[in-house]
Every structure is written in structure tokens, then in C-alpha cells.
Amino acid sequence: xxxxxxxxxxxxxIWTTAVMMFIIxxxxxxxxxxxxxxxxxxxxxxxxxxxxxxxxxxHPAFLHAAWNSLWLSISASALSCVMGVMAAVASVxxxxxxxxxxxxxxxxxxxxPMVMSGLAILVFSANTGFxxxxxxxxxxxTCLTLPYVFRTVSASLSGFDMNQELAARNLGAxxxxxxxxxxxxxxxxxxxAGGLFAFIVSFDNVGMSIFLTGSxxxxxxxxxFVYASxxxxxxxxxxxxxxxxVSILAIALVEKYFGIQKLMRN
Amino acid sequence: MGKLASYxxxxxxxLFIGVLFLLPVGLLVWSSFFHVEGPHAGSFTLDVYIxxxxxxxxxxxxxxxxxxxxxxxLVSLVLAFPVALHLRQMGxxxxxxxxxxxISPLLTSVVVRTLSWVILLGPKGVINSALLSLxxxxxxxxxxxxxxxxxxxxxxxxxxxxxxMTTISKIDDNLLLAASNLGASRWVxxxxxxxxxxLPGILAGCVLVFGMSASTYATPALxxxxxxxxxxTEIYDLxxxxxxxxxxxAVALLLFIGxxxxxxxxxRWLEHGRGKVVFQ
Numbered sequence: 001x002x003x004x005x006x007x008x009x010x011x012x013x014i015w016t017t018a019v020m021m022f023i024i025x026x027x028x029x030x031x032x033x034x035x036x037x038x039x040x041x042x043x044x045x046x047x048x049x050x051x052x053x054x055x056x057x058x059h060p061a062f063l064h065a066a067w068n069s070l071w072l073s074i075s076a077s078a079l080s081c082v083m084g085v086m087a088a089v090a091s092v093x094x095x096x097x098x099x100x101x102x103x104x105x106x107x108x109x110x111x112x113p114m115v116m117s118g119l120a121i122l123v124f125s126a127n128t129g130f131x132x133x134x135x136x137x138x139x140x141x142t143c144l145t146l147p148y149v150f151r152t153v154s155a156s157l158s159g160f161d162m163n164q165e166l167a168a169r170n171l172g173a174x175x176x177x178x179x180x181x182x183x184x185x186x187x188x189x190x191x192x193a194g195g196l197f198a199f200i201v202s203f204d205n206v207g208m209s210i211f212l213t214g215s216x217x218x219x220x221x222x223x224x225f226v227y228a229s230x231x232x233x234x235x236x237x238x239x240x241x242x243x244x245x246v247s248i249l250a251i252a253l254v255e256k257y258f259g260i261q262k263l264m265r266n
Numbered sequence: 267m268g269k270l271a272s273y274x275x276x277x278x279x280x281l282f283i284g285v286l287f288l289l290p291v292g293l294l295v296w297s298s299f300f301h302v303e304g305p306h307a308g309s310f311t312l313d314v315y316i317x318x319x320x321x322x323x324x325x326x327x328x329x330x331x332x333x334x335x336x337x338x339x340l341v342s343l344v345l346a347f348p349v350a351l352h353l354r355q356m357g358x359x360x361x362x363x364x365x366x367x368x369i370s371p372l373l374t375s376v377v378v379r380t381l382s383w384v385i386l387l388g389p390k391g392v393i394n395s396a397l398l399s400l401x402x403x404x405x406x407x408x409x410x411x412x413x414x415x416x417x418x419x420x421x422x423x424x425x426x427x428x429x430x431m432t433t434i435s436k437i438d439d440n441l442l443l444a445a446s447n448l449g450a451s452r453w454v455x456x457x458x459x460x461x462x463x464x465l466p467g468i469l470a471g472c473v474l475v476f477g478m479s480a481s482t483y484a485t486p487a488l489x490x491x492x493x494x495x496x497x498x499t500e501i502y503d504l505x506x507x508x509x510x511x512x513x514x515x516a517v518a519l520l521l522f523i524g525x526x527x528x529x530x531x532x533x534r535w536l537e538h539g540r541g542k543v544v545f546q
Contacts, residue, residue, distance in 0.1 A: 094272030
């Protein structure tokens with residue numbers, strides 16, 4: 001029975017259901033359209049076909065872009081993890097004059113609109129003559145993903161019981177050894193979650209990439225964006241479903257080892 | 267941990283972010299205030315800003331950016347508030363399931379979620395091809411301001427839901443129980459307890475959604491059509507199509523200042539307004 005201070009559960013239920021439909025139904029339609037055997041955007045009425053996925057695999061631009069995106073996201077989030085863990089350790093454990101500046105630097109990419117930072121890195125790369133499209137996109141993605149790793153790892157570290165490390169040091173381990181053998185393994189879930197989050201953020205990024213990529217280096221979401229700006233066929237749906245699949249994989253891993261809600265609240 | 271170790275551990279972030287991120291951003295801002303070439307190279311000027319504000323088209327673009335972002339924020343708030351209320355009344359398993367379903371879309375590509383609306387409502391989309399096959403004339407559903415608002419709401423709604431859930435689920439049940447025992451109706455409880463206590467979450471969500479809506483590029487570029495521009499799409503056009511880096515930098519700085527000012531005002535209002543509401 002409903003308690004006196006609660007609100008009509010069925011009214012709220014209808015509202016929640018409607019909102020969830022608004023969020024999820026368009027994505028279901030994308031999935032359905034990707035299975036159409038016809039040559040235009042349509043629902044697969046009579047039968048389904050994998051035709052548009054096969055076409056996608058035959059489309060060299062998408063394949064290249066997917067490969068680029070994969071390596072870009074892996075390498076950018078890997079570098080973010082290394083720098084993020086180092087900075088988080090300094091920020092949580094260290095006592096030095098640059099504590100506040102460090103936190104500001106490590107999170108600053110979150111506060112500047114992506115159109116602005118993408119443009120800034122583009123102009124910087126043009127002015128310094130450093131025009132490698134892959135490398136400058138990598139730099140941008142490393143900056144973009146660093147705050148997420150820094151925050152998750154800082155949160156995990158600040159909840160860590162220092163006595164464990166003290167015990168290791170009493171038993172003769174050096175400070176570095178104690179950290180690597182005792183603390184680092186326990187940071188695992190937080191670091192993994194931060195790293196996966198960084199991977200997703202990088203893998204899906206358009207706002208910065210669109211300024212920095214080009215004919216020599218293209219990422220999957222930008223390629224999809226450009227393709228969809230000029231074409232309207234079910235291949236868009238097939239490419240979208242492929243990208244959703246990569247995200248779902250990453251989400252499932254985060255949910256299993258860390259919890260999405262915990263991650264997003266950081 | 268020693269001082270030296272702290273400096274060594276933080277050096278990579280200072281160098282990388284400092285040289286490759288903050289320096290470029292700083293130089294970009296600087297470049298918008300100085301002549302870069304010509305006889306006056308190096309001297310201070312506000313020429314791009316004066317040119318920007320002289321053009322009524324740009325004023326309407328700024329207004330439009332603010333308007334569409336504000337509508338998106340408001341729609342997200344109205345959609346998310348009852349959901350957050352509902353979540354606090356659910357059992358823990360149901361709650362985490364719904365939460366997962368609401369948050370997960372945040373982790374799928376903005377382009378993909380925007381394109382889902384093109385596929386659904388576009389001129390060659392599912393609805394229009396269904397209309398055509400029924401011999402009805404197609405309708406124009408996106409490529410206008412509503413298309414942008416629908417897309418932006420779909421893309422950023424989850425951040426609002428997350429902010430609201432976090433604060434609303436923290437409200438102590440006993441407080442509401444006490445109020446209802448003292449004869450308060452549900453609407454009084456909502457108005458006098460839940461809304462004031464969830465104000466921090468409401469404002470955080472609004473700042474987040476407004477800021478992201480105003481500065482995102484892909485969604486308005488795909489759903490907004492060609493005639494009506496927003497600041498983010500204008501920055502991209504100025505950069506890539508016209509190679510007007512200084513003008514693009516000026517628009518970017520104005521966008522940043524606008525969003526930062528609104529966050530600042532909201533936070534100020536929260537500190538003063540909330541104090542007034544809760545402790546009156």
C-alpha cells in the first residue's frame with residue numbers, strides 16, 4: 001500500500017515509461033533499419049538481411065576510420081591512465097605547493113567547450129608547423145580523457161587504507177615497491193573503469209576530432225558524421241549499430257567491475 | 267611522500283596539459299585581441315568583436331543559441347523530475363535497472379543518437395517513407411529548431427536525470443513522513459521539502475545541460491538544417507570553410523564566457539537562494 005507521503009506510483013510509472021521510450025525507441029528503430037533488405041531507409045517488413053553490414057565492411061573509408069578510432073582511443077586512454085595515476089597519487093598523497101594548480105590542470109579540459117579546444121589545438125598545430133592529423137588528434141584525445149581517469153583514480157585512492165602500505169614498508173618494502181605491489185593492484189577496478197570511460201569518451205568524440213582529423217586521418221564517428229551529411233541510406237544505421245555495440249561492450253565491463261552509476265557521479 | 271616525488275609525479279600532466287592544451291587555448295584567446303598580420307601586426311585591437319556585434323545576424327545567432335539551450339534544459343528538467351521522484355519510491359533492484367537504462371545512452375556516441383532521429387524523422391526516414399507508401403505527402407519534422415531541441419534533449423537528458431537522482435534519493439524519508447504526519451499534503455511536501463532540498467541537483471543539472479547544449483557541434487549540424495546557425499556550428503564554419511581563425515576564436519571566447527557566466531550566476535543564486543528557502 002502506498003504510504004501517505006509517496007506520489008501516485010502509476011502516474012509516475014506512466015511518465016517514467018514514456019521518458020524511457022523517448023530515450024530508447026529511436027535506438028531500436030536504428031537497429032531495425034540496419035536489418036532492412038531494401039535500398040532506402042525502411043523497416044524490415046518481410047525479411048531481414050545483413051546486406052548493409054556487408055556493405056559497411058566493403059566500405060574502405062569506414063574500415064580505415066574504425067581501425068584508426070580503435071588505436072587512437074586505446075593509445076589516448078593508455079597515456080591518460082599513466083599520467084592520470086601519477087597525477088592522482090601526487091594529488092591525494094603529496095603535500096606540495098602546486099596541489100591546487102595540479103587539480104586545475106588535470107581537470108581543465110572538462111571546463112573548456114570542445115569547439116574551443118579543438119579550434120585551439122588546430123590553430124596551434126598550424127602555427128607550429130606540426131600538422132600530423134593523427135598525432136594532433138591523439139594529443140587532443142589524451143587531454144580530453146585525462147580528467148576522467150584523474151577523477152576516478154583520485155576517488156579510489158582517497159578511500160584507500162594507508163595502513164596496508166605501512167605494513168608493507170615495515171616488512172622492508174621500499175615506498176615505490178609498496179605502492180606497486182600493494183596499492184596499485186587494489187586500484188584495479190577504479191583504474192579499469194576510468195580507463196574504459198576514457199576509451200568510450202575518446203571513441204565517440206566528434207566535437208574535437210572534427211577540427212583535427214582530415215583526409216590523412218579520420219575517426220569512425222567523424223566519418224559517420226560526414227557520410228550522413230551527404231548520404232541517407234541504411235548504411236548509417238548499420239554503422240550506428242556497430243558503434244553502439246562497442247559502447248555496450250565497454251558499459252557492460254564497467255558495470256561488472258565498478259558500477260556505471262558510481263562512475264558517472266564522480 | 268616526499269616533495270620531489272610529488273613534483274616528479276605531477277610533471278607529465280603539467281607539461282602535457284600546459285604546453286599542448288592550455289597554451290594553445292591561451293594563444294587562441296590572445297590571437298583574437300591582436301592584429302596577426304599587416305602593418306599593425308602585434309597591436310591590440312577589438313576589430314573581430316566589433317565586426318561580430320555589428321552584424322544583426324550574429325546577435326540573432328547568439329540569442330538562438332541561448333534560446334534553444336534554455337528550452338532543452340527546461341524540457342530535460344520537466345522530463346527528468348518525475349522520473350527521479352519515481353526512482354526514490356522504487357525497490358533497489360528496479361531502481362538500479364532503470365538507472366542503468368537511463369545512463370547507458372550517455373555512453374553511446376552523440377552522432378549515433380542524433381542520427382537515430384534522422385533515421386526516424388528525416389526526409390527519407392522511417393516515418394516519411396511510411397507516409398509515402400501510403401500515398402501521403404512527406405512532412406518536414408527535423409531540420410528546424412524543434413529538430414535541434416529534440417536531438418539535444420535526447421542527447422543530454424541523462425545528465426539532468428543523474429543530477430536529480432543523486433540529490434532526490436538522498437532526501438531522508440523520515441522528513442517526508444514527519445511532514446505528512448503533521449498534515450502536509452503531497453503537493454505541500456513537494457513544494458516545501460522536495461523541491462527546495464533538490465535545488466542543488468536541479469541547478470547542477472541545468473548548468474550541465476545548458477553548457478553542453480550551447481557548445482555541442484554535431485547535433486545542431488545534423489538536425490538544424492543549413493539556414494539557421496548556432497554559435498558552435500558558426501565556429502566550425504568560420505574555421506573550416508572560411509579559414510577565419512581570429513573570428514572563430516572570438517565566437518568561441520564569447521561562447522565560453524556566456525556559459526561560464528551562467529554557471530557562475532546559477533551557483534551564486536544557489537548559495538543565496540537555497541539558504542533563504544531552507545532556513546527561512
